[in-house]
Amino acid sequence: MSSETGKILTTDGIPLEVSLKKAERKNKIKAFLLVAPLLLFLLITYIFPIGDMLMRSVDDKMVTEMLPKTFKSMEKWDGNEMPPEEVFEAFYLDFQKLVEEKRDGKLSTQLNYTKNGFKSILKKLRRKAKNFEEGNYKDQIMAVHKRWADVEYWRAIKRRAPAFTSAKYLKGMDMYKNEEGEIVSVEEDRRIHRVLWLRTLEIAFFVTLLCFLMAYPIAHLLATLPMKYSNLLMICVLLPFWTSLLVRTASWMILLQQQGVVNDFFVMIGLVADDNRPEMMYNKTGTYVAMTQILLPFMVLPLYSVMKTISPSLMRAGKSLGGTPFVTFWKVYFPLTIPGIGAGCLLVFILAIGYYITPALVGGASGTLISNQIAFHMKSTLDWSFASAMGLMLLAGVLAIYWVYNKLVGIDNIKLG
């Protein structure tokens, strides 16, 4: 025994730890090589693009690079009064360079995001700048348009100096940094994102609740019925699950529209008048109905897999000990299904909060969610940095929910099957 050194040696005298590492190195390399293709695939198609996309939400280098001299000269300017001549000169030189490279359009778009009104005065400046004389650029530029003599516009330019910005995130919450650098909310009638966030949370919450209320009995039946019935029921649950999301949403459109199957049925049984058919689509109702149906299997399956493991003799034991069926259910059965409830609710809520296709197709104006807004900015306004900022906010929200859930229930208690 090598008790003096405290190290255990193998029969050949090599320390055990070293020997063990050597013996396992080959396996480790093998294991790594096996997962390497997947790792590479994920890196190239997933992690890198998403990381790049997320960087755009804070990246503001574009303007920084377009006006390098201006920002350098602005460093000394305190922003209270009109900037000194050297700033004007630097701005003129930067701008002329952009015009030569035909990049001035981009600058005007970017500056216009910061403050409305830049587009026209930059256009005017481009026309007039051709005839500028050397020296005293301050007066010449201020003469182009009265806004060029307004200190607010120069402050707006200075605000774009940092290479990174939180403006997109603030915009996502209907807030912005005002001229004094304070974070304030936009006017009441222009707050569209907050409404969307709240609506997204509301719809996700109620869809989760509806799914839970409907899935619990189904899952219970699935777990307790004899094999031949439960298999049939299982197929009923899984068949829509396997059907394309688009097909299912389209079928809901056929069912829910004003001249659709459901309305026809209501008219037939005399529930509503023929000329007064309720609108069940292109509003929240449509979103609720379609999303609940589509997300139902995600609630049923975790619940089912947990309920399947609960021995029926537990319920019998509860009853034989004197518990009424309800007490036995509530004290014995229900607590044992909590891991499944947690998994199902978390899954459905997270899926619902980022749902896109269904609300886009059946949601109309009042039933669209934050994801539709993200898509709108990706495809229509091409403000990708704003879209990625909102995407990251959504991701952060989901992670926050996950964290809260972990604190409350414990993530180990989750059972997905």
Place this chain on the structure above:
Amino acid sequence: MSKNQEFVKFDKVDKSYDGKVLVVKDLNLDIAEGEFITMLGPSGSGKTTCLMMLAGFETPTNGEIFLDKNPISNIPPHKRGIGMVFQNYALFPHMTVYENLAFPLKVRKINKDDIDKKVDKALSMVSLSGFENRMPGQLSGGQQQRVAVARALVFDPQVVLMDEPLGALDKNLRESMQYEIKHIHENIGVTVVYVTHDQSEALTMSNRIAVFNDGKVQQLSSPDKLYEEPVNSFVAEFIGENNTFAGEVTNFQKDQCKVKLSNGSEIIANPISVNSNGEKTTVSLRPERALINTTNKMDNNFKGKIEEVIYHGDHTRVRIDLLGNKEFILKVPNSSANMDIKMGNEINVSWNSHDARALDPK
């Protein structure tokens, strides 16, 4: 006050699950108050179904079950006040031992102090004091078993049902639990209905045993009677070891008959379920009732050839080819007098005709 002899009464109970096959046929069974009765039988014999009907999880298709003279078919399980120990214990895995035991008391709205006292008492009864805060998952199989027993008894039920409660335990633990349950029964005098397919368990524990087969009670009697005096060949086969001879009754008398075997020889037997000459019969003889090379005077004496010898330490099992039966088993005590037991030797086998019971043909 005299004990109620019909504390639990099955009265002409039939049970069918599918409307085609009767799982329990015309069951009549009286269980006395304070009795330990075991339903013993092979799987599918209807014993568990009977237990489930008594517990209220199955309803009789026909007939009625009475508990202390009250019909109970329409009373739901939770109002019957019958404790039950399940095959896999059915402890609530999310509750501590204390909460498991307190469950039947809480639903009965018993106040906290009394609950504590009763749980304490029940736990000390199964020698598990101090385990209140453990979860069932932290206990060994035997401990879980004892918690299950304590939980079934903690609310002082009139009857306790046990559905193969020791099936999942290893042999040593099973035996010690058998004694423990027996002692608990003796101490508190509760009526126990116990279901098992293990005959030695049934013989050890019960006051009376009901042997089930094919939906019917084949024999209901005390363990010793069941072993010594089986009334039909199923019981004789099912309980303990058994040597059989198939034959035909030739010389029928009231307390003795001759049975002619297929190889032509005749043996003298004790007529149990045969009444006249010419009837087919199966003669049953316990291995320990047949002796070899004995000097005692017995009325059946035959020669057999030793086919196989299996050493068991305290005794030796000998398989003999006797009267055409190649599976005739003998148990020979390990003593110096029996040293000439060797394979191939001829040997004298004798028994009393009283121990050879002529039963129904198989």
